[in-house]
Amino acid sequence: MHADPSAQPRRPLSPHLQVYRPQLTSITSILHRMTGVALAIGTLMVAWWLIAAATGPEAYEIARKFTASPLGLFMIFGWTASFYYHLFNGIRHLIWDTVHLFKLKNAYIAGYAVLLLTVVATLATWCAAYSNQYTGNDRIGVFMNVGGSQP
Amino acid sequence: MMSAKTHWITLRVLAFILIPYSLWLVYSIVSLAGASHADFIAWLQQPVNAVLLMIFIVASFWHAALGSHEIIEDYVHAEPMKTISLKLKTLAFLIVGCACLYAVCKIAFL
Numbered sequence: 001m002h003a004d005p006s007a008q009p010r011r012p013l014s015p016h017l018q019v020y021r022p023q024l025t026s027i028t029s030i031l032h033r034m035t036g037v038a039l040a041i042g043t044l045m046v047a048w049w050l051i052a053a054a055t056g057p058e059a060y061e062i063a064r065k066f067t068a069s070p071l072g073l074f075m076i077f078g079w080t081a082s083f084y085y086h087l088f089n090g091i092r093h094l095i096w097d098t099v100h101l102f103k104l105k106n107a108y109i110a111g112y113a114v115l116l117l118t119v120v121a122t123l124a125t126w127c128a129a130y131s132n133q134y135t136g137n138d139r140i141g142v143f144m145n146v147g148g149s150q151p
Numbered sequence: 152m153m154s155a156k157t158h159w160i161t162l163r164v165l166a167f168i169l170i171p172y173s174l175w176l177v178y179s180i181v182s183l184a185g186a187s188h189a190d191f192i193a194w195l196q197q198p199v200n201a202v203l204l205m206i207f208i209v210a211s212f213w214h215a216a217l218g219s220h221e222i223i224e225d226y227v228h229a230e231p232m233k234t235i236s237l238k239l240k241t242l243a244f245l246i247v248g249c250a251c252l253y254a255v256c257k258i259a260f261l
Binding site: 033036037039040043044046047050051053054057060061064083087090091093094097125128129130132133 | 163166167170173177180181182184185188189191192195211212215218219222244247250251253254255257258261
């Protein structure tokens with residue numbers, strides 16, 4: 001019998017989430033991947049926001065209304081949490097790439113630090129944005145009026 | 152296209168660049184919370200902000216494309232589907248990225 005040369009025989013795959021006993025190292029690892037995917041999909045939101053701003057005030061208002069709606073706030077909250085988690089765990093990964101932090105105890109400490117930092121940073125950012133929005137802080141951005149204003 | 156070694160190095164280099172960049176982005180977004188359309192346009196028309204944002208778009212979209220490349224390689228094994236997915240991923244990030252850059256340029260020259 002001639003086997004189709006391009007057909008690949010079904011081989012067993014290494015165990016994944018369904019059999020791996022949950023522990024900090026494996027959970028933080030898969031979370032890093034999942035937050036990366038969430039952020040990549042979130043770039044679509046960023047694109048929508050920028051294109052709406054470039055189109056005009058009416059389009060911008062639609063985008064702004066969505067971000068202020070409950071669904072929009074939920075999505076942005078998820079995006080900021082994913083953002084901070086991926087940032088801090090990404091630093092942990094970069095430290096691993098310099099061949100440090102490999103001792104299991106240290107990897108665990110760093111993992112807990114990442115989780116803690118994520119929660120703290122997300123809450124701090126949301127508090128700052130909330131208070132900024134409603135107390136009318138006039139200062140916008142780091143580099144306002146640097147490098148000339150009108151083209 | 153890219154060798155595996157180049158892929159690995161580029162991903163890390165971009166990640167490293169994106170760390171301070173992300174802090175700048177978060178600060179900007181927080182200070183822009185609730186800003187009107189005119190305020191947002193005024194912020195983006197500062198040359199420093201526009202250029203920084205454009206570099207951030209390139210760096211983050213490229214980083215995301217490299218990361219997605221690894222994910223597709225890990226989970227898609229059947230051959231025509233894998234190549235198609237990889238090409239589609241490149242195309243998607245390219246199109247959305249260029250749309251973002253265009254929007255920033257359009258605002259800058261408004």
